[in-house]
Amino acid sequence: MSTFWNFITFADPNIKYIVLGTVLLSVGSAVVGCFSFLRKRALVGDAVAHSVLPGVCLAFMLSGTKNPLWLLLGAFVTGWLSLLSIDFISKNSKLKEDTSIGLVLSVFFGIGILLLTHIQQSGEASQSGLDKFLFGKAASLIGSDLWLFLGVVSVLLLITFLFFKEFTLLSFDKQYAAALGLPVRGLELLLTTLTVLAVVIGIQSVGVVLMAAMLITPAAAARYWTHDIRKMVALAATFGAISGITGAYISYAAPAMPTGPWIVLVVSLLAVVSFSFAPRKGIVGSLLLQRKNRLQIIEENILKALFHLGEQENDFFKHRSFEEIIIKRDIEPSQLRTGLRRLRQHGYVLKEHGLWTLTPEGQQRGKRVTKLHRLWEMYLTTHLNIAPDHVHDDAETMEHIITPEIERALEEQLRFPTTDPHGENIPY
Structure with a gap:
């Protein structure tokens, strides 16, 4: 001390x-x-x-x-x-x-x-x-x-x-x-x-x-934390200052330790931490974001399957069995259990006597996913001249990433269509 x-x-x-x-x-x-x-x-x-x-x-x-x-x-x-x-x-x-x-x-x-x-x-x-x-x-x-x-x-x-x-x-x-x-x-x-x-x-x-490490490493580390160049320069300067002070302290506390290499080691450690744990671009952050996106896709696919079952029988709040959902939507049983559990926690589905049903909030979310799917199919057939039997797979991906702004643009460009290329109703 x-x-x-x-x-x-x-x-x-x-x-x-x-x-x-x-x-x-x-x-x-x-x-x-x-x-x-x-x-x-x-x-x-x-x-x-x-x-x-x-x-x-x-x-x-x-x-x-x-x-x-x-x-x-x-x-x-x-x-x-x-x-x-x-x-x-x-x-x-x-x-x-x-x-x-x-x-x-x-x-x-x-x-x-x-x-x-x-x-x-x-x-x-x-x-x-x-x-x-x-x-x-x-x-x-x-x-x-x-x-x-x-x-x-x-x-x-x-x-x-x-x-x-x-x-x-x-x-x-x-x-x-x-x-x-x-x-x-x-x-x-x-x-x-x-x-x-x-x-x-x-x-x-x-x-x-x-x-060369002192010139580039602080900048590379700072880039992982922000998209604003002003903040990036400030962060890089901060990382440089921290590495300089820390390297000097290590050299002072242990005279046999050279200052320069320790400065580089400290700034490299800061870079590794940045590469790993930066919120948006870090490795851990990217893995967490990928996991979140996968879970969101599973949840929306389950809600869409329940909505489709409701369309077929004109009863969106009928209780459905686990097997009935799997027959409608080919989902791994483990993924379906995880998705239903998360949807239940978020208030989108209810479980009663071993059967599952949509809540009003879940019905609205499933309705929107279905709407986006069919709007995108309509866009591909009318504006890109793609055959109706070739648009389903692309719509399966796009339905999860279409923003509200793109949704409004599609509605206006397609003039609020009522049916998709397969004759299915587009719910509004």
Whole structure:
């Protein structure tokens, strides 16, 4: 507990630099990564992350120091060159973008490893720690680094805020943006620059190898929780901040644990939770929704079967046996028992002396399902010229998903027909 208290109170001055630095780097990369993710350019971040290594090495060789400003400037230049190379190869050769990305990534990273090896073998004392750019070393952040990162992240977030609408339109519909007269090429270059900046400022925290995860993973996790891009960006920034703080704490509590990899592990865990438990798009949510839809279809089929039996005998509230329902509608006995039990709980059917009957609410719901089925059959035969004996199966599916708006449109377009193609009455 004392370790946690010392961490949150910044008892050690170095903790302040590490926590604030990792949060700034994580939030900045997460915000820009949302647009890379939406533009389906996730691999570009990986290419840029690997391509900054030769820039770091060249900046060190030319300046002779490990000044963060020079190193980040060198990383920015080669990161930009890698993107220009990808675009040039994709547009002027038969290679697709993914192939171009793999080619540029491997070449630039290979050059970076060669330069790093040369520097390490040169014997210069000042080169110590330069290899930390491969895997990151957030624990080495100091006050001057923090001010530099704060300035870069502030510029990155400010530009993103000012051009948020334009970036959003570019991400979803580039052709429409061009039709509106927006400078699409200029916006692409600006967004590319922000992507490079986000990668460059993050390499000191998580390194070139893991930086792509910080750019894309928060955005991918946030996408599962919302369809609103504003909320998505806010959630991605929150996930990035949480992972930065948590990674810094784990590294502080267990000094042998590296900060950068733990940041990536935490944000990956948040992504796994999002993929699994997000309400609408998560795996668990999707399975629950599928189960709900299956049960709804079974219930509506049972109500429709009881309604049809009522039509035949002109008595919708007559009590029916379990076997009588199965004969009318071919349903698995276990599914029929489950469906009847749920319908009884919801007040759509009643059970008396082992027999089942519709309630007024159940009769109305069965009536509507029957109506939608026959309306859709009528639509297929009159507007799509499909033979009456070929429309039943399609109507069996559509009757469960037609909304009230579509229902009204069908009625108006078909001019409120009274019978379906088979001569059955359409109940209103």
